[in-house]
Amino acid sequence: MKLRLLFATLLTLGVAALHAADRKLVMIAGPVSHPPLMHEFKAGSMLLQKRLDAIPGIKTVLITNGWPTKIVDGKKVDDNSVFEGADAVFIYSDGGGNHFAVQKDRLAVLGALVKKGVGVGMAHYAVEVLAEKGGAEWQEWIGGYYETKFSCNPIWEADYKSLPEHPITRGVKPFRTKDEWYFNMHFRDGKAGVKDILVATPSDAVRDGPYVSPKGPYEHIQAAKGRPETMMWAVERPDGGRGFGFTGGHFHLNWQNDDQRRLILNALVWLVKLDVPAGGINSAPVSDVEAMQNLDEKKVNVPKPAPTPKAEAAPAAKAP
Numbered sequence: 001m002k003l004r005l006l007f008a009t010l011l012t013l014g015v016a017a018l019h020a021a022d023r024k025l026v027m028i029a030g031p032v033s034h035p036p037l038m039h040e041f042k043a044g045s046m047l048l049q050k051r052l053d054a055i056p057g058i059k060t061v062l063i064t065n066g067w068p069t070k071i072v073d074g075k076k077v078d079d080n081s082v083f084e085g086a087d088a089v090f091i092y093s094d095g096g097g098n099h100f101a102v103q104k105d106r107l108a109v110l111g112a113l114v115k116k117g118v119g120v121g122m123a124h125y126a127v128e129v130l131a132e133k134g135g136a137e138w139q140e141w142i143g144g145y146y147e148t149k150f151s152c153n154p155i156w157e158a159d160y161k162s163l164p165e166h167p168i169t170r171g172v173k174p175f176r177t178k179d180e181w182y183f184n185m186h187f188r189d190g191k192a193g194v195k196d197i198l199v200a201t202p203s204d205a206v207r208d209g210p211y212v213s214p215k216g217p218y219e220h221i222q223a224a225k226g227r228p229e230t231m232m233w234a235v236e237r238p239d240g241g242r243g244f245g246f247t248g249g250h251f252h253l254n255w256q257n258d259d260q261r262r263l264i265l266n267a268l269v270w271l272v273k274l275d276v277p278a279g280g281i282n283s284a285p286v287s288d289v290e291a292m293q294n295l296d297e298k299k300v301n302v303p304k305p306a307p308t309p310k311a312e313a314a315p316a317a318k319a320p
Helices: 002-020 041-052 106-115 135-142 252-256 258-271
Strands: 023-029 058-063 069-072 075-078 088-092 119-123 156-160 175-179 194-200 229-236 242-246
Touching: 023 041, 041 058, 041 088, 041 252, 041 258, 088 258, 106 119, 106 135, 119 135, 119 258, 135 242, 156 194, 175 252, 175 258, 194 258, 229 258, 242 258, 252 258
Parallel strands: 023 058, 023 088, 088 119, 119 242
Antiparallel strands: 069 075, 156 175, 194 229, 229 242
16 A cells, blocks of 8 residues: 555656646737738647647647736736746737837846746747837847848748758758748847858849838848848857747748748747757648638628619600
């Protein structure tokens, strides 16, 4: 009886220790944005989370519709308790001047996490902040940021013909996808400590625009014709944390590309400081059915029907 009790206790302690060792990844998907199958932050995050949850040693917490909040005394307030024990934070959302991560005191909240060595990853529009509100932090935390009118955002087919040696690229084959691939990021001075992950060369036509917004073209983008550009990068910070920026993710169906999906799964596993297997994360394919699950409810602009022509009055009958 004592031996059985001792065994049960040891087993419980072992499970608890294993659970305590799990790396916690907080994933934040942004609110509804853009037409259907674009900026599907919730659906994209959910299909990534589903595959991450099959990996031993990682625990994911997914927040949808922006920064975590709770109701206190009938008012909605930030719920920063979500970040307790986090090893990394991944944000896939809209950005720019309205980036939810730079509102209120949230830069300070993220900054405190970074000082503890917490990893930070940003995807698509989330890499964009204002130079004076988040720019310096993004450079420190993930290596660089999208700066409006300095960077550009054309929709084009990037051909990633080769990939560097890095844990994020393990098992990933060269691929090409059409996306709103941002480039000409505002990196740290001299691109210090920044490791290029995805690099491709935009055509002259891509540089000549139009870009999504503002339409452009910008002279400094045109002047760099023929230059390879970085669309994903990674950093290892002095505080011990890691960071990455990924500029794709505009078109939801690109998550069906096995290599693009594996690349991001590898990046998220690397971000929480787990070992990425030599062959990369084994990611189940995304079927057409799964790709259409969990999409945001979005209003679609339906053209108004043309007005029905008024019937002309019948000519009056002539008197006999």
